[in-house]
Amino acid sequence: MTDKAGSAATQCGAEMIVRNLVEHGVTHVFGIPGAKVDRLFDALVDSPIETVVTRHEQNAAFIAGGIGRITGKAGVAIATSGPGASNFVTGLATANSEGDPVLAIGGAVKLADRLKLTHQSMDTVAMFQPITKYSAEITSPNAVSEVVANAFRFAEQGRPGAAFISTPMDILSMPASGPVLAGRPLPDAGAAADEAVAEAAALLEKAQRPVILLGLLASRPDVAQAVRGLIARTGVPVIGTYQAAGAVSHDLADRFGGRVGLFRNQPGDQLLHEADVVISIGYNPIEYDPWLWNVDDARRIVHVDVVAAELDTHYVPAVELIGNVAASVAALTAKVGKLARATTLEEILGDYHAKRRGDLLEARSTSKTAVHPLQIVRELEKVVTPDVTMCLDMGTFHIWLARYLLSFRARQMLISNGQQTMGVGLPWAIAASLINPAQKVISVSGDGGFMMSCMELETAVRLKCNIVHLVWVDQQYNMVEMQERKKYGRGSGVDFGPIDFAMFARSCGAQGIAIRSADEIAGALRTAMEAEGPVVISIPVDYSHNHLLMEPLARLGETSAAA
Structure with a gap:
C-alpha cells in the first residue's frame, strides 16, 4: 500500500475501509463502481487487494458467497448506491440462508441528502436488515473500523451469513483516523455442556434405530472430520441434506443412505421414518422442512449446533448440544461405543446402494436427440476426482445430481437449497477457481439458470478460471x-427459445462444445478437463423420466412438494 493509503493521519474514509479490508485478510473484492462509491474503488488501486469487476452486482454477491462458503472467511462485494446496492438483495438473501459469510459494501448519497428525493437515494440499511445478520451505515469517518470489524464478526461467527455496510459518498472523502480493529480472533465456543453430552449419549445407547442427519454446517472440514469419527465409532446410518454434501468420507460410504430434500420419497426419508432417535448435526430447517421428514413426531431428536434450535411443531429436540459443533460431536463420540445395527435400517441402506447402482447402470434415453440425466452423471463420476470442486445451480438437474452423484470431500460440492436460487452455479465456480487456481472446477446449470448469470463467463475468461460449465438444455424452466x-x-409460463451456447461461449472468449448424443459426453468432458481456461459444454437433456423424481415410496405414502 502506498504512503497515501497507509498514513493514519492523512487517509480518507475510503482508504480507511481499504486498510481494514487488508488487515482482515481480504485478497479479492467483486463488484461494479459508480459515482457514489468511486472513491473506494480508487483507494483499492493502491492496495494489495485484487479488484474483480463483474458484469452484475448480484453475481458479485454470489462470487463473494462462494468465497465465504469454501474458506469460512467473508467474501467481499462492492456496489454503488441505489440500484447498484439493491442488486445485492438476492445474493445476500442466498448467503444468509446458506450460512455463507459475505460482506457487501454499498454506496449511498451524502448524509445531508439521505431524506431527500434525490438521485439514487434509498434506505439500503433498512432494506437489508431482514436478510442479513448485520446491516449498518457508517455515519462518521472515525467509525469505519468499528463498523467494518463488527460486520466481519457478525458474518463469520456462529452460524455464518451476510453483512451489509452503507457508505455515504461524503464519508468516503472525509479525513479518517483511528486504529484498525482487525487481528482479533472470534471467541470460539467449546463443546456442549458435559451434562447435555452425557444425556445425549445415554439416549443413543438406549436407541434401537438411531440415524444421523447432517446439515449444511456438517460440510465444514472440521465438523466433517468429527462426524466421520462418530460414524466410524458407532456405525450409525447417516444421511445428509443437499448442503451437507461431502461430509461423509469414502471409507464410510456403506453407512451413507443418500441425500434428502425437496420431496419426501428417498431411502434417506425411509431411514428417518424408521428411526427412534435422530442426531441432527449442523442442520437448519430451511434445508429440508421438519414437517416433511418428521411426519408423526415419533422420533426423539438430538440437536447438535452452534445455536439453539428454532422450535417447530415437528422439531422439538429432546437434547440440545450447543457449542462448537466439531467439539460437541467429538465429545459425544468419546462417550458412546459401537451401537447395534437394526435389521430394518440395514435393509434400507442395502436397497439404497443397490438401486443407485442399478439406476446409473441401466439409464438410457429413448430420444435420439437428447440424453438421459443419469447418462451425464455416469460420465461425471469418472472425472469428479477428489481435487475437483463442483458447483450446482438450481433446476431439475440439481435433483438428479444431488441424488446420484456422490462426493467425499468437505465442501467439494456446493449446492443451494435454502432459497433455491437460480444463477449461482457459474459465480460459485469462479470463486472456487480463484481459491484453488490449479484445480479444475465443474459447474452445472440448466439453460434457464445459466442465462441469469451467463454474463460472468467473460469475467471467468478474464480471470483465466479453469472452469468446465455444463448447460443442460431443454428450453424450459423445467423444475417448475x-x-x-x-x-x-x-405446464404454464415455462417455455423459452433456443440459444447456441457453444457460440455464446466463444463470443465471450471461452471454448464452446455442443453435444449431440450420449456417445459424445465422455470425449467432450475429456477435452474440457484438459483445456486451459473456461469451457462451456451444452447438452440436450431428455427429462421424460422426471416423474420418477417425485414418485412416492410405498412405505412412506404420498410425497409432498416443497420446492
Missing part, C-alpha cells in the same frame, strides 16, 4: 414445469 405438471396436468 415438472411440479406444475404433477399438480395441474400441464
